Amino acid sequence: MSFIASLLIDIFIVLTVLVFFLYLYLTRHFNYWKKHGVPYLEPLPLFGNLKEVFLQKLYMGTFLERMYLEHKDKPYLGIFAIDKPALVVNDLDLIRNILVKDSQYFIDHNMVADEKSDPLFANVIFSLKGDKWKHVRQKLTPSFTSGKMKVMFNLVNKCGEDLVDLIEQLSANDSEVPVKETLTRYTTDAISTCALGIESKSLKDSKSEVRHYMRKVVDFTISKGFAGFLMFFEPQINKLLKFKLMDKEVATFFRKTVWEAVKHREKNGVVRKDLLDCLMELRKKTEKDGDELVKIDGDLFVAQAFAIFAGGFETSSSATTFMMYELAKQPEIQKRLREEICQVLQKHNNQVTYEAIQEMKYLDMVLYETLRKYPVLGVIDRVCVSDYDLPGPSGKGIFTLKAGTSVYIPLCGIHSDPEFYPNPDKFDPERFTEENKSKRHNYAYFPFGEGPRICIGKRFGLMQIKTAFAHILPKFQVSISKNTPKEIVFDPKAFIIKTEDEMYLDFKKITN
Numbered sequence: 001m002s003f004i005a006s007l008l009i010d011i012f013i014v015l016t017v018l019v020f021f022l023y024l025y026l027t028r029h030f031n032y033w034k035k036h037g038v039p040y041l042e043p044l045p046l047f048g049n050l051k052e053v054f055l056q057k058l059y060m061g062t063f064l065e066r067m068y069l070e071h072k073d074k075p076y077l078g079i080f081a082i083d084k085p086a087l088v089v090n091d092l093d094l095i096r097n098i099l100v101k102d103s104q105y106f107i108d109h110n111m112v113a114d115e116k117s118d119p120l121f122a123n124v125i126f127s128l129k130g131d132k133w134k135h136v137r138q139k140l141t142p143s144f145t146s147g148k149m150k151v152m153f154n155l156v157n158k159c160g161e162d163l164v165d166l167i168e169q170l171s172a173n174d175s176e177v178p179v180k181e182t183l184t185r186y187t188t189d190a191i192s193t194c195a196l197g198i199e200s201k202s203l204k205d206s207k208s209e210v211r212h213y214m215r216k217v218v219d220f221t222i223s224k225g226f227a228g229f230l231m232f233f234e235p236q237i238n239k240l241l242k243f244k245l246m247d248k249e250v251a252t253f254f255r256k257t258v259w260e261a262v263k264h265r266e267k268n269g270v271v272r273k274d275l276l277d278c279l280m281e282l283r284k285k286t287e288k289d290g291d292e293l294v295k296i297d298g299d300l301f302v303a304q305a306f307a308i309f310a311g312g313f314e315t316s317s318s319a320t321t322f323m324m325y326e327l328a329k330q331p332e333i334q335k336r337l338r339e340e341i342c343q344v345l346q347k348h349n350n351q352v353t354y355e356a357i358q359e360m361k362y363l364d365m366v367l368y369e370t371l372r373k374y375p376v377l378g379v380i381d382r383v384c385v386s387d388y389d390l391p392g393p394s395g396k397g398i399f400t401l402k403a404g405t406s407v408y409i410p411l412c413g414i415h416s417d418p419e420f421y422p423n424p425d426k427f428d429p430e431r432f433t434e435e436n437k438s439k440r441h442n443y444a445y446f447p448f449g450e451g452p453r454i455c456i457g458k459r460f461g462l463m464q465i466k467t468a469f470a471h472i473l474p475k476f477q478v479s480i481s482k483n484t485p486k487e488i489v490f491d492p493k494a495f496i497i498k499t500e501d502e503m504y505l506d507f508k509k510i511t512n
């Protein structure tokens with residue numbers, strides 16, 4: 001045998017042995033659920049049960065929705081995220097216990113970003129764990145009371161007026177309006193001014209610097225989609241590989257913007273009682289305390305401003321886009337909503353006010369139905385932080401969920417379960433009359449999550465969405481245009497539910 005042939009055989013043997021050991025390593029936990037008598041899905045080496053999500057073929061919420069609809073007779077189901085056992089919880093009473101009643105066992109999200117390579121994502125409130133999270137959350141919560149919303153309303157309302165001006169320009173000459181981008185420019189302006197007191201001018205200027213950098217945060221490339229996957233499903237692997245979600249230039253821009261706003265306020269004694277003020281108070285206080293745990297400064301400080309900013313603009317613009325799309329498809333619902341808005345506004349001297357938008361009950365119903373069909377976050381996640389006893393899978397005995405196990409709640413699945421929502425693909429706001437709501441399990445609907453980790457910006461999100469419709473619908477008739485997507489496909493790379501492509505719709509000015 002020649003030297004080359006024997007070398008090739010040696011290489012082949014070494015590779016086979018390596019592949020064999022890699023296989024053993026990746027499948028070492030694959031009998032975990034079987035051993036504990038928990039119903040589970042047969043995994044594949046390398047992917048576990050998440051092949052389609054891993055390969056970015058399917059949005060994670062849609063993936064778990066399919067799993068839920070197939071296995072909802074089981075209170076919970078064991079899966080494998082790559083090689084790691086994780087639990088998908090289907091039963092609504094168990095979900096209530098995990099999110100609310102026994103939330104101390106499930107207080108953390110999975111997300112772990114690397115402090116060095118991705119410092120802002122590592123420190124955003126969504127990633128913070130345990131006492132550090134609790135402390136930051138307690139301090140930020142007062143920025144989101146209904147009193148604070150009232151104060152911020154005028155700023156949001158001004159953005160609503162600018163939004164109408166932009167739609168008027170874009171729809172001139174019967175042009176289609178790129179709704180997703182237009183509404184994201186609106187929410188970017190609203191959150192910039194309310195949270196940080198900065199004018200992002202996204203509606204006035206399509207090349208606005210803030211919009212430019214924020215687009216980079218949320219437009220997921222394949223590699224960012226992969227980083228997001230690991231942070232959500234395999235945070236420990238991400239810790240090793242150090243993938244990051246935020247580019248250096250975006251982090252630099254955000255740091256600069258936040259510290260300039262802070263310096264301006266300190267120098268000129270500006271007090272706006274907004275989110276940045278709350279953060280600045282928090283920063284002073286912790287300096288005085290001298291407590292390591294509660295030192296909210298540097299990137300921990302910037303990250304909280306970033307979290308509110310990032311949480312605040314694309315979530316709301318995505319929900320607003322889907323609502324606009326459904327209204328375009330259903331002119332009867334659109335007409336009824338327009339009539340309600342116009343009637344309420346008449347009582348308020350034709351002014352969009354905070355009180356007026358609270359009176360629009362059909363608007364609430366249409367918005368709630370939008371968030372049912374398109375819950376912005378398709379999966380709610382938690383980590384079990386100390387061993388927790390679940391009722392045994394067959395209803396007998398107990399099964400102890402080990403600390404460190406990831407738990408996923410299939411929100412998209414629950415929201416499209418025909419048992420709670422007959423004909424779930426139909427967009428039907430009547431599902432949200434008081435009477436119909438009272439017939440359902442309380443946990444058949446939770447688009448903002450639940451319990452201590454419920455969305456902190458819920459009130460702000462609802463306010464900015466409702467303000468947009470109160471401005472737009474009395475002035476424009478919205479309809480499907482030639483480039484409206486025929487079918488909605490959620491972006492498989494993204495963390496939240498959104499379309500990959502632009503959403504074009506026709507806007508026709510109402511003249512009377």
Ligand code: HEM
Pocket residue numbers: 125126127137307308309311312313315316319371375376377380381447448449450451452453454455456457458460461462
């Ligand atoms: C339609 C709009 C929105 C929806 C549907 C939504 C949904 C959610 C959901 C499902 C969660 C996770 C909750 C859980 O794990 O139980 C969340 C968390 C969060 N949201 Fe929202 N959100 C919206 C708007 C906003 C806005 C406007 C802001 C900021 C102004 C915001 C900031 C946050 C933050 C900071 C968290 C993390 C809270 C924590 O970990 O303590 N969201 N949101």
